[in-house]
Amino acid sequence: MSPPNDIQRQAELLAADAIGDVIEHWGFRRVLGRIWTVLFIAGGALSAAEIGERLQVSSGAMSMSLTELQRWGVVRRVWKPGERKEFFEAETDFxxxxxxxxxxxxxxxxxxxxxxxxxxxxxxxxxxxxxxxxxxxxxxxxxxxxxxxxxxxxxxxxxxxxxxxxxxxxxxxxxxxxxxxxxxx
Amino acid sequence: MSPPNDIQRQAELLAADAIGDVIEHWGFRRVLGRIWTVLFIAGGALSAAEIGERLQVSSGAMSMSLTELQRWGVVRRVWKPGERKEFFEAETDFxxxxxxxxxxxxxxxxxxxxxxxxxxxxxxxxxxxxxxxxxxxxxxxxxxxxxxxxxxxxxxxxxxxxxxxxxxxxxxxxxxxxxxxxxxx
DNA sequence: TTAAAGTTTCAAAATTCTTTGAAAGAACTG
DNA sequence: CAGTTCTTTCAAAGAATTTTGAAACTTTAA
Structure with missing residues (x-):
């Protein structure tokens, strides 16, 4: 039996892909929808590396996509005290x-x-x-x-x-x- | 001085490109918007060859694009009595x-x-x-x-x-x- | 100041999308 | 029926977009 974590990740990816498709149909890149969805489901802020790992996206693509998501105002950059790296969280107001x-x-x-x-x-x-x-x-x-x-x-x-x-x-x-x-x- | 026809064509292309951009921003291929616009401005029905000539689009692309435009219900196929080829006209109801x-x-x-x-x-x-x-x-x-x-x-x-x-x-x-x-x- | 950690940039590679044009297929005509 | 005209299909070419990953850059901490 796989650990619960795996199933949770699987559910997350399923939802991310679904929303990715919606977003693509409205003229954006699918990956933007996938990233936003992972952040939305996670609730808390995640680092770029963490998201990239879950979605299998390179660091370069993550950096560019997160910048674009911020430009559209649907993702925010946040800093955690004591942490060196940047974190990101999803806007939740549809x-x-x-x-x-x-x-x-x-x-x-x-x-x-x-x-x-x-x-x-x-x-x-x-x-x-x-x-x-x-x-x-x-x-x-x-x-x-x-x-x-x-x-x-x-x-x-x-x-x-x-x-x-x-x-x-x-x-x-x-x-x-x-x-x-x-x-x- | 160029004959009036050229200026009319130039205006037509200008408008077609503008609407092509709008349509592209809403997730369709630009050429679909350009074709529809040429038909809309022409008013009367045009043949595929005629549109292709004005927009510099190959016969294959014209055939595929016109089929797609019909699927979206924004262009109609019409037949003229005595004419062998098919003609197309734009839906005008926005x-x-x-x-x-x-x-x-x-x-x-x-x-x-x-x-x-x-x-x-x-x-x-x-x-x-x-x-x-x-x-x-x-x-x-x-x-x-x-x-x-x-x-x-x-x-x-x-x-x-x-x-x-x-x-x-x-x-x-x-x-x-x-x-x-x-x-x- | 240097090293470490993290982020951004960007040229090249990979992928996806679009167009072309030739061949096949229909539809009409005499 | 054979020839002509026009339309569609589709594999290959071309164009555009997206992704990668290494190098450059930035920030922080010691």
Whole structure:
């Protein structure tokens, strides 16, 4: 019979892999989810070496992954008195993590996407207005509106934990100017 | 001076790349977003060859990408009378696309994740109940609760276009049994 | 200051993902 | 039916991402 410790580790890995998959489906590296899960289940702070051993991850990868997890605000670095090495613990507030990750993600691409769509729109506006260019322009502006509406909705969600996307339909049904002017209201 | 067509194409590519980036940040291949965008801006149905030419994508990649886009329900295949080849057009209803994609994503991993977390939980329940195993068990059950709450919220969002994640805090504050039993209520 | 312990960096290796293009397969046409 | 056109498949190539591990760096303690 294997010592209880082994079974506990096995359960831990099973859970870590499951959450790793979830995290991967949302566009992060699987190992980030696995590390966070090990810390979350452990409860107490663990050293990088300890985590690396349990998950079979090299010291280099651990260092990089832990830095990244901290950037996303889902893992904290802590020091224990008398101990030389650094320890890490998981953030346990799910909402905090979700909102931070959403906010960070948005921040990373929002501006560049809007800037490019605006540039595309400007290019089309500079063209002689045929039916074809007017149509394309309308479509590009719909994309831009969508991006703005989605960003606004996401911001609201982060602030209030609540979203209502009912107005999304407007992006299909109404002339684009009407939708966009409503944004501030 | 370049003919207007070139500028229109340039604008199209600019927008396609921008939306490609958005889509990539949400875990899909960039080319899927680029193809959808070209179709969306074009409005009318285009052939695979036509799209491939505009985006510089091989016929093989086009075929695979278009199949995938159809699986996600964001592009439709259409036939034109008298034309031998197939044409494609973009779904334009943003909400339809978002909800379908969320639903499909969830379907793909939900069961396997829950099954593994339940297995981990069962393993820990089979262990002699020390403080350590009880703690780990609590944490694994919190993860399972979180996954269930998130899935329920996502399902609700897809149905009603509305989410309220206020209860998320419960996953941190309350004993886990209380949170999970509340689920049905 | 030196040694020890621990962490970070980064080039190379390994792995995974994506694309290509040729061949096979369908579907239509005369 | 044979030829033509178009689509799909898939093995190999290419690209991108991730991981490793050794060297460089940092911090602490004596």
């Amino acid at each position: 909402w905090k993590m979700i909102s931070k990750v959403f906010a960070e993600r948005e921040r990373l691409i929002a501006d560049s996407v809007r800037e490019r769509l605006e540039r595309a729109s400007a290019l089309l506006e500079g063209l002689p207005p045929t039916d074809a260019t007017r149509f394309s322009l309308d479509r590009v502006e719909r994309l831009l509106s969508f991006v703005i509406v989605a960003q606004t909705a996401l911001d609201g969600f982060i602030k209030s934990r609540t979203v209502d996307f009912s107005r999304f339909g407007d992006l299909v049904r109404f002339p684009i100017r009407a939708v966009r002017s409503r944004r501030g209201a | 909400w339809k696309m978002i909800s379908k994609v969320f639903a499909e994503r969830e379907r793909l991993i939900a069961d396997s994740v829950r099954e593994r977390l339940e297995r981990a939980s069962a393993l820990l329940e089979g262990l002699p109940p020390t403080d350590a195993t009880r703690f780990s068990l609590d944490r694994v059950e919190r993860l399972l609760s979180f996954v269930i709450v998130a899935q329920t919220a996502l399902d609700g969002f897809i149905k009603s276009r509305t989410v309220d994640f206020s209860r998320f805090g419960d996953l941190v504050r309350f004993p886990i049994r209380a949170v999970r039993s509340r689920r049905g209520a």
